[in-house]
Amino acid sequence: MQISLKPCKDVTTVSTDCLVLIVDHALSADIAKAADSACGGAITEIIKRGDFKGKLAETLYLPAVSGLKAPRLLIVGKGDNADLKDSDFDKIINAAINTTASAGCKDISIMLDNINVTDRKITWQYQRVAQLITTSSYRYTATVSKPKPALSIRRLTLQGANTDANRQAVHAGASIGKGINIACDLGDLPGNICTPNYLASESRALGRKYDSVSVSVLDEKKMAELGMHSLLSVTAGTDQPARLIVIEYKGGKKADKPHVLVGKGVTFDTGGISLKPGAKMDEMKYDMCGAASVVGTLSAVAEMDLKLNVVGIIAAAENMPSGSATKPGDVVTSMSGQTIEILNTDAEGRLVLCDALTYAGKFKPASVIDIATLTGACVVALGKHAAGLFSNDDDFAAELLEQGKLAQDRAWHMPLWDDYQNQLDSNFADMANIGGPEAGSVTAACFLSRFTKDYRWAHLDIAGAAWNGGGNKGATGRPVGLLCQYLASKAGN
Ligand code: BES
Ligand code: MN
Ligand code: ZN
Numbered sequence: 001m002q003i004s005l006k007p008c009k010d011v012t013t014v015s016t017d018c019l020v021l022i023v024d025h026a027l028s029a030d031i032a033k034a035a036d037s038a039c040g041g042a043i044t045e046i047i048k049r050g051d052f053k054g055k056l057a058e059t060l061y062l063p064a065v066s067g068l069k070a071p072r073l074l075i076v077g078k079g080d081n082a083d084l085k086d087s088d089f090d091k092i093i094n095a096a097i098n099t100t101a102s103a104g105c106k107d108i109s110i111m112l113d114n115i116n117v118t119d120r121k122i123t124w125q126y127q128r129v130a131q132l133i134t135t136s137s138y139r140y141t142a143t144v145s146k147p148k149p150a151l152s153i154r155r156l157t158l159q160g161a162n163t164d165a166n167r168q169a170v171h172a173g174a175s176i177g178k179g180i181n182i183a184c185d186l187g188d189l190p191g192n193i194c195t196p197n198y199l200a201s202e203s204r205a206l207g208r209k210y211d212s213v214s215v216s217v218l219d220e221k222k223m224a225e226l227g228m229h230s231l232l233s234v235t236a237g238t239d240q241p242a243r244l245i246v247i248e249y250k251g252g253k254k255a256d257k258p259h260v261l262v263g264k265g266v267t268f269d270t271g272g273i274s275l276k277p278g279a280k281m282d283e284m285k286y287d288m289c290g291a292a293s294v295v296g297t298l299s300a301v302a303e304m305d306l307k308l309n310v311v312g313i314i315a316a317a318e319n320m321p322s323g324s325a326t327k328p329g330d331v332v333t334s335m336s337g338q339t340i341e342i343l344n345t346d347a348e349g350r351l352v353l354c355d356a357l358t359y360a361g362k363f364k365p366a367s368v369i370d371i372a373t374l375t376g377a378c379v380v381a382l383g384k385h386a387a388g389l390f391s392n393d394d395d396f397a398a399e400l401l402e403q404g405k406l407a408q409d410r411a412w413h414m415p416l417w418d419d420y421q422n423q424l425d426s427n428f429a430d431m432a433n434i435g436g437p438e439a440g441s442v443t444a445a446c447f448l449s450r451f452t453k454d455y456r457w458a459h460l461d462i463a464g465a466a467w468n469g470g471g472n473k474g475a476t477g478r479p480v481g482l483l484c485q486y487l488a489s490k491a492g493n
Helices: 030-038 042-048 086-102 122-136 164-188 196-209 220-226 229-234 281-304 349-363 376-382 394-406 418-424 440-449 480-490
Strands: 002-006 018-023 059-062 072-077 107-110 155-159 213-218 243-250 259-269 309-319 330-333 339-342 367-372 387-391 411-413 457-461
Touching (some): 002 122, 030 042, 086 107, 086 122, 122 155, 164 281, 164 480, 196 243, 196 281, 229 349, 259 349, 259 480, 281 309, 281 367, 281 480, 339 349, 349 367, 349 440, 376 387, 376 440, 387 440, 394 411, 394 457, 418 440
Parallel strands (some): 002 155, 018 072, 107 155, 367 457, 387 411
Antiparallel strands (some): 059 072, 330 339, 387 457
16 A cells, blocks of 8 residues: 655646545535536535535545546545544545445545544544555455455545655554554464464564564473463463563663563463353454554554564463363462462463563563453453553553544553452462452453552453454454554654
8 A cells, every 4th residue: 555645736636546525515625615616516516406415424426527637536524513523534534445445446535634633633634544544455365265355445645745744644554554454364363373383473573574673482391491380271281382472672772661562362262171152162263362462563663663662472372171271270370479279261361461471570661561352241341342441550541541542442441449359369379360250350450460560550451342243253453553552652753
């Protein structure tokens, strides 16, 4: 996808396959009036006859127009409000992309100069369009004989000044979009392909692609030496070896403390001996979407060349039942030294994460965010629209909520009160790995909080946000958008 910026003095002379105008019912913007009079009042006539009402994201595609240099025109409704909400802007841009793509357009130009989004700068709009066109081009191809045809659009021109700041915004959007697509691809791959070793090799590929990225992979022997017996308890029943993948991005000064991302990489979650029911179990291939978001984010961060240091840690393992699998009631010692009674082998995410979180402490981090498809309870609480956000620092939580709004990749602050902690009491270990039926996403976070006392930490439960089920089954690439926006803000972008 080639995305460029071009100032536009006269809308009638824009050279493109399809000109996209975002208009209201009254054609109040000057460019809308200019285009209308150049094509002999055709748009006014269409509106007068009631064929276009200017409703939000309503489209009318005119494959033949005269009077404009562009042979085709798409008008997209702006709705009645002078200022748009973030989500309105997305609806308009997605409508423009989808309509021109179904018409087979290869080159489109979108006029944005009459659009105001509340509290957002114009660079936000450029970044957003670049991200949306990039994610629109995502196709899953790995295991289908006849994949969906590629997006017809190859070139997108945004009418706007070709300045450094604007170009940087476009580049950021495209980089984040690519990161999201990487996360989608890893998520959508089946569990027999996307194994812990596969995640390791994809991470290593990132290290080869960018000089700023280096990757190391710890095998089970090394993890045992470090005392990661909680993580290793999850992999006990499978033939796939577990991996702890460490991706280091150095874009800041050597002494700058890194921001650490820790991803749950359970490449398939059967539940283990606490076996899951059969319905929708295939969707547990998505149980590595936290890990996928770490890979996608690191890729985008490297692509954007952010001036800070980031470490991605992926706890990759498969959760299977077998004669060697961990059993309910087994007690293990985590790397932190704390013992855990495993009452349910299906609460495995926290078991792999706790050791990865202890390992994260080695980097003397500025902040640590773990990302995990951790609990069905989070899906019950928030559905697919928001990730559950838990943190031991309210200011940090507030910052992430804000960046999530900017990125249109939202989280919602959940409680991490001490009141919930005793649900994890055990008679036989320092803690149990489950906290009973009440507030399941909170007690899961409480469990993790016992391993994150030494640093500023946030936990994102993406069980609902990471993929869509049903007929349109597929990964969403979330929360790459939120994470990139947060890291870009930390880098001063
Ligand atoms: N990966 C699942 C959580 C999950 C379930 C995510 C459904 C998305 C959709 C996790 O490992 C799990 O099985 N959690 C259990 C915890 C329970 C045993 C305390 C759950 O949520 O049922
Ligand atoms: Mn599970
Ligand atoms: Zn799981």
